[in-house]
Amino acid sequence: MSLLTAKSAGLRRLRGNGVLLLAGVLVLAISIVAAIGAGAVPIPGSTVFKVLVNGVVPGYFEVDWSKGREAIVWEIRFPRALLAGFVGAGLAVVGAALQSVTRNPLADPHLLGISSGAAAGAILALLHTGLFLGLMTVPLMAFAGALAATFLVLGVTRFASATSADRLVLAGVAVSFIIMAIANILIFLGDPRATHTVVFWMLGGLGLAQWAQLPFPLGILLLVAPYFLLRSADLNAMTIGDETASTLGIPVARFRLTVFVLGALITGVMVAFSGIIGFVGLMVPHIARFLVGGNYSRVLPASMMLGAIFLIWADIIARTLLSPEDMPIGIVTGLIGGIFFVLLLRSRTGQAH
Template sequence: MNTIQQSAAKRAILASLVGAGLAMVGASLQAVTRNPLADPHLLGISAGGAFGAILALLHTGLFIGLLTVPLLAFLGATLIVLAVAQLAAATSADRLVLAGVAVSFIAMSAANVPIFLGVPRATHTVVFWMLGGLGLAQWDQLIYPAVVLLGCGAYLWLKSGYLNAMTVGDETATTFGIPVARFRLTVFVVGALITGVMVAFSGIIGFVGLMVPHIVRLVVGGDYRRLLPVTALCGAVFLVWADIIARTIMAPEDMPIGIVTGLIGGIFFVWLLRRRFG
């Protein structure tokens, strides 16, 4: 396998992992918030992960090696989750969504501070990374998002029954013996772990967690036992194709993949709003 083929293979594997992870997180958040517009990007989890990763890239250095960036990204995402839960008292699904959007703006503003204070040459690289990109994929780093996706994805799938109940309402879920507030917070933390690690290796890629679950529901229905694995598969395929488009549309320049997903996702978001409220 030549260098070009190896680079394409690495990018495809990373795109598959990131797409699957973000799609599963989006589907899970939509269940526990009962909001079809919920996804890790809109709720600020991606922004928190970006803040932690930027600190590692520009200021703290890799003090524990390759694990530094995903670790700080996870901590940043978790900080956002805890802030949102505290702000919304983790009891109201609607308040969680509103709090997530508000905290997202704060997190992105905080993420811009280390960029402003950083070395100009390094910040240029980080700004490109914030737009989303898979060009830095390395064989020895793919194990981290793979392990996180398998572990957290398995947990979410095993809790499919809980997620099904949460889509009906907190009262119904409570009658089934589900600790609603604790489970919702757990899903947020698991989502923060997946999102933080994916953001650490791919940058901010928005709208995957919003679009894919809705499209999959049209095909397989709302049962999370089927929805989650199919969503993961479709998220992986979608992001692989988005990366192919990003690499070819302005060849030989490598367009950030976040531009492609943002354009497609923005159009889908408008369609979803019109379908839901129009």
């Protein structure tokens, strides 16, 4: 009977995960259609659907919309919605992985200084070095900055003997302030005619999304996210502690460094195309754990799905709240994330008592 009970429980979990996945895909599709339709020029969802279908299967629907609306859908809003999804998924999966290897629920690319390093590298490319490697210049410089920030955080923790997870986050915050000061100096020394664009970009924005850019964030996700998924069991072990992970044969130091480097790679590319968008990596993994439990084989894909949905809706708010003005999306995520951060601290304080 116990074996039958275990099998039935497993089938129920599998069925439940399938329902959640299907619901997530449906909500994601609805979110993309809503994002394409929202804006200074609202477009009905039915029209958006017809334009998208006709783009894939020409002539499937009779054209009853203007060329202008078709251009808005295909050339402006659709790539922007996809970029929001890619960036949200990338930042969320990095946040989930970092929270595991640091054993700190407050860890995310923004708090650990990785986003700031990516921003500094991108600003250096945009204002000083120029695009000497073509379109790859900004992503590569952003990755280099994120990687430098990662090693700087690890170096500070070693120098200060801050080996605990909490102190690692504090070291990340300190490094983030230092790097942002350097980034501000680069802006101050840059061309004044270009600095206003960079300042807007530093606050986070998806308004420059283009089809030619989308292969970079998508490619990084397809390249790196499977590694995290394949190592989900190791991430589960890391949440328990280094000693437990070591007894299971996991090279703890090397695995943690690998996660940091791959996290820097994803963060650097995402920041290069979207600017600094904070708190996505902090909030979304907690919501994913609440929905699917603590097993990283479910937490990681759920975080990616929820991260994409969250950032798409954050972008909708940013575009419509002060329409026709386009508010930086970092303001929206910062406001929501700050409130979530306070509530998370309160809940952890309550648990401690």
